[in-house]
Amino acid sequence: MIKYSLIIILTIGVFSMCANKKSIQFEFPEKMTDSIKLVNQAYAEKGLALYRVSCAKCHTDTVKRREVIPDFTSEQLSNYEFRIANKKHEDNLGETQLTQDELILINMFFNYKKKK
Amino acid sequence: MKIKFFTIFATLFGLIFMGAFRNDDNSNVYNSTYSFFFKGYENSSERLQKYVQSGINNEDSLRDLIHQARMDLKTLDFWFRYANPIQYKLINGPLPVEWETEVFEKYEKPYKRIGSGLTLAELALNDNDTQGVIKYIGSIHSALNHFKPDSMSGLFKTADHFAFCNRLYILNLSTLYTTGFECPDQNQIIPELLSMLKGVRTIYSAYSKTYIQNPLDDDYLEKYDACIRFVENQPKNPQLFDHYTFVSQYVNQLYRLHSNWILKNDFRSKSMLDYTINKEAKSIFDKEIYRGQNTKGIFLRVNNQNDLTKIEQLGRLLFNDPLLSGNLQRSCASCHIAEQGFTDTTQGTALAFNHRGKLKRNAPSLLNSEYNHLIMQDGKHLTLQEQALSVITNPEEMNCPESLILKRVLSCKTYKTILEDLSKLTPQAPAPSIEHVLSALTFYYSKFNASKSDFDAAMELKLDLSVKAKRGFNLFMSKAQCATCHFLPLFNGVKPPFVGSEFEVLGVPDDTAFTRFGADSGRYLINPSFETLFAFRTGTLKNINRTAPYMHNGVYKTLREVVVFYNEGGGNGRGLNISNQTLSSDKLELTEQEISDILVFLSTLNENYTIDKQPIELPKSKNKQYNDRVLGGTY
Numbered sequence: 001m002i003k004y005s006l007i008i009i010l011t012i013g014v015f016s017m018c019a020n021k022k023s024i025q026f027e028f029p030e031k032m033t034d035s036i037k038l039v040n041q042a043y044a045e046k047g048l049a050l051y052r053v054s055c056a057k058c059h060t061d062t063v064k065r066r067e068v069i070p071d072f073t074s075e076q077l078s079n080y081e082f083r084i085a086n087k088k089h090e091d092n093l094g095e096t097q098l099t100q101d102e103l104i105l106i107n108m109f110f111n112y113k114k115k116k
Numbered sequence: 117m118k119i120k121f122f123t124i125f126a127t128l129f130g131l132i133f134m135g136a137f138r139n140d141d142n143s144n145v146y147n148s149t150y151s152f153f154f155k156g157y158e159n160s161s162e163r164l165q166k167y168v169q170s171g172i173n174n175e176d177s178l179r180d181l182i183h184q185a186r187m188d189l190k191t192l193d194f195w196f197r198y199a200n201p202i203q204y205k206l207i208n209g210p211l212p213v214e215w216e217t218e219v220f221e222k223y224e225k226p227y228k229r230i231g232s233g234l235t236l237a238e239l240a241l242n243d244n245d246t247q248g249v250i251k252y253i254g255s256i257h258s259a260l261n262h263f264k265p266d267s268m269s270g271l272f273k274t275a276d277h278f279a280f281c282n283r284l285y286i287l288n289l290s291t292l293y294t295t296g297f298e299c300p301d302q303n304q305i306i307p308e309l310l311s312m313l314k315g316v317r318t319i320y321s322a323y324s325k326t327y328i329q330n331p332l333d334d335d336y337l338e339k340y341d342a343c344i345r346f347v348e349n350q351p352k353n354p355q356l357f358d359h360y361t362f363v364s365q366y367v368n369q370l371y372r373l374h375s376n377w378i379l380k381n382d383f384r385s386k387s388m389l390d391y392t393i394n395k396e397a398k399s400i401f402d403k404e405i406y407r408g409q410n411t412k413g414i415f416l417r418v419n420n421q422n423d424l425t426k427i428e429q430l431g432r433l434l435f436n437d438p439l440l441s442g443n444l445q446r447s448c449a450s451c452h453i454a455e456q457g458f459t460d461t462t463q464g465t466a467l468a469f470n471h472r473g474k475l476k477r478n479a480p481s482l483l484n485s486e487y488n489h490l491i492m493q494d495g496k497h498l499t500l501q502e503q504a505l506s507v508i509t510n511p512e513e514m515n516c517p518e519s520l521i522l523k524r525v526l527s528c529k530t531y532k533t534i535l536e537d538l539s540k541l542t543p544q545a546p547a548p549s550i551e552h553v554l555s556a557l558t559f560y561y562s563k564f565n566a567s568k569s570d571f572d573a574a575m576e577l578k579l580d581l582s583v584k585a586k587r588g589f590n591l592f593m594s595k596a597q598c599a600t601c602h603f604l605p606l607f608n609g610v611k612p613p614f615v616g617s618e619f620e621v622l623g624v625p626d627d628t629a630f631t632r633f634g635a636d637s638g639r640y641l642i643n644p645s646f647e648t649l650f651a652f653r654t655g656t657l658k659n660i661n662r663t664a665p666y667m668h669n670g671v672y673k674t675l676r677e678v679v680v681f682y683n684e685g686g687g688n689g690r691g692l693n694i695s696n697q698t699l700s701s702d703k704l705e706l707t708e709q710e711i712s713d714i715l716v717f718l719s720t721l722n723e724n725y726t727i728d729k730q731p732i733e734l735p736k737s738k739n740k741q742y743n744d745r746v747l748g749g750t751y
Binding site for chain 1: 384385386388391392407410416417499543544545546
C-alpha cells in the first residue's frame with residue numbers, strides 16, 4: 001500500500017513539474033509567419049533556459065508550485081546599465097557570468113513571453 | 117547663575133558651530149581643490165585663446181603659452197579622462213579623427229569622434245599651419261564647459277569615483293604619460309609627468325580630508341611619495357629616463373596597493389569605462405587584468421575541472437581534424453601550428469583553399485587573441501567563436517558549408533559521445549550544436565594564454581632583465597616611439613581602460629622594395645571612411661619573436677626588418693604617398709646598437725607555454741569516405 005501511494009505521489013509530482021515547465025507561454029505578433037515564429041520560439045526557449053540559470057533564483061516566484069516569472073521590458077534588460085543595476089547584478093551578472101549574446105536571448109524570451 | 121548658564125551655552129554653541137564649520141570646511145576641500153585646478157587651467161586657456169585671436173605674432177610665445185596650458189591641464193587629466201573622455205578629446209586629443217578607441221565595442225558601433233585641443237595645436241604650429249592652430253585652440257572653451265565644477269558635483273558625491281579615476285591614472289602612468297602619447301614636444305614629457313605626479317598628490321591629500329570614511333592607505337602614499345622622488349631625480353630627457361624601474365618598482369607596486377584598497381572598501385563603479393577591468397587583479401601584468409573575449413563560449417558556466425579537461429581534449433582533436441574543411445585536407449592546425457607560436461612561420465600568407473594562389477593576409481598567432489575586443493586584423497568579428505566559424509566556412513580558407521559541420525562531426529562516434537555528454541552542461545542548448553564545436557576549439561587554443569613572459573616577471577619584481585633588454589625597453593618607451601601604439605601590459609592596441617582596440621595606417625608595402633602598396637583596404641572593408649582605409653588592428657608583441665613573418669601581409673621575414681621599417685618612417689618615410697598614414701614619416705634615427713637592444717627586449721616578451729605532444733588519433737567516422745583524412749591536414 002505504501003508502495004502504491006509512493007508511486008502515485010511521485011507520478012503526481014512528475015506531472016506537476018512538467019505542467020510547471022509548460023506553463024510558460026509565448027505570444028508572437030499576428031503578422032509573423034509561422035517559420036519565423038518557430039525560429040523566434042527556439043531563441044526564446046534558449047533565453048528561458050538562461051533566465052532559469054542566471055536570474056530565476058532572485059526573480060522567479062513559486063505560487064502554488066507554479067513558476068511565476070515577472071515581466072521585464074527590453075529597456076530594463078538593456079546593455080550595460082542592467083549589469084550594474086545593483087550589487088547583486090554587479091557581482092553575478094558580469095560578462096564572465098552572462099555574455100552579451102546570452103543577454104540578448106533572455107531579452108528575446110521576455111519579448112515573446114505571454115504578458116500577465 | 118544666568119551668566120554661568122549663558123557661558124556654558126555659548127561655549128557649547130561655539131564648539132558645535134566650529135565643529136560644523138570645520139567639518140564643512142573639510143567636506144569642501146576636495147571640491148575646492150578641483151575648482152582651484154580648474155580655474156588655473158581655465159585662465160591659461162583663456163590667455164592662450166586671446167593670444168591666438170589677436171593674431172599669432174610670435175611662435176615661441178605661442179608655444180610657451182601652449183606648454184603652460186598643458187602643465188595646468190595635467191592635474192585635471194586625473195578627473196577629465198575618466199569623467200568624460202569624449203569631451204576631453206576636444207581639449208587634448210591625440211588625433212583629429214578617431215573611430216575605434218574608447219568605443220565600447222561590445223555595445224557600440226564605431227562612430228566618428230573629433231579630436232582637437234593642445235596636442236594637435238602644437239603639431240599644427242610645428243607644421244606652420246596657422247589655421248589649424250586657431251581651429252584646435254578654438255574648440256577647447258566649449259568642451260571645458262562640460263567639466264565646470266558644478267557639472268562634476270554629481271560625480272564627487274561619493275568616494276567611489278576617486279578610486280576609479282585613480283586606477284585609470286595609475287594604469288596610464290604605465291602606458292601614456294611617459295611615452296609621448298599626446299605630447300608632441302619630447303622635452304616636455306618628463307616635466308609634465310612630474311607636474312602631474314605632484315598635482316595628484318595634492319588631490320590625494322584633499323581626498324583624504326573630505327572622504328574621511330575611506331582614506332588612502334599610508335603604504336600607498338609612502339610608495340607614491342617615493343615615486344615622486346624617483347622622477348625628481350631622473351634626467352629630464354625621456355630617452356635617458358629609466359622607464360624600466362619606474363614601471364616595475366613604482367607604478368605596478370602602486371597598482372597592487374590600490375587594488376587591495378579598492379577591494380577593502382568595496383568601491384562600485386557606474387561607468388562603463390570600468391567594465392572590462394578585473395578588480396581581483398593585483399598587478400598590471402596579471403593576464404586577467406581585463407576581459408577581452410569569452411574563450412569558453414557556450415561552456416561559460418562550466419567550472420568543474422574534469423568537464424573542462426573534456427572540453428579541452430575535444431577542442432584539441434577538432435583543432436587538428438581536417439574534417440572541418442570542405443575537402444577534408446585542411447585543419448585549424450594547418451595554418452596555426454602549435455610549435456610555431458600558433459602561426460605558420462614558413463609562409464608569408466597561406467595557400468588558398470583551391471591551391472591556386474595565396475591568401476591576402478598572414479595567419480595571425482592565436483596566442484593572446486583573447487585579449488582583443490575585435491577579432492581579425494580588420495576587426496570584423498566580435499567573438500572568437502564567430503571568427504572560428506567564418507574561417508571554417510570561408511571558401512578561400514576551409515570551405516566547409518555551415519550545414520555540414522555538425523553532421524560531419526556527429527558522424528564520428530567519439531565526437532558524438534563527448535558532445536552529448538557536454539551538452540548536458542548547457543541548459544540553453546541541451547543537444548550537440550555547432551556552438552559546442554566552436555566553443556571547444558576556442559577553449560582549447562586559449563589555454564596557452566595563461567603563461568607569462570620574463571618581462572612580466574621582471575615587472576612583478578620576480579626577476580631582473582639583462583642590461584641590454586632594459587635599454588631596449590627604455591628605447592621602446594621613448595625614442596623608438598613603439599609604446600605610443602603598443603600599450604602595456606599586452607603590447608597591443610588596447611589601452612586603459614581596455615574597452616577598445618586601436619587601428620593604425622602604417623603604410624606597409626606589398627613587397628619589400630616598396631614598389632607596390634594598397635592590395636588590402638583593411639578596416640575600410642568593415643567601416644569605410646578616409647581614416648580607416650589601409651588601417652589594421654595593432655597586434656600584440658607578446659611572443660613576437662616566434663611568430664614570423666610579420667605585418668598583415670607577412671611581407672617581412674625578420675623582426676629586424678620590421679624595426680627598420682619603423683625607423684625609416686613607415687610607407688611615407690620610404691616615399692609612398694599615403695594621405696592618412698597615422699605613423700609619423702619622420703625617421704627615428706635609431707642606431708644599429710639601439711635596434712639590437714630593442715630586439716633583445718622584444719625577445720623577453722616570449723611566453724613560457726608548453727605544448728603537450730602526446731600523439732593523437734583522429735576519431736573514426738561511420739562515413740567511410742571521411743576516414744582517409746590525415747591528422748592536421750595535408751596543406
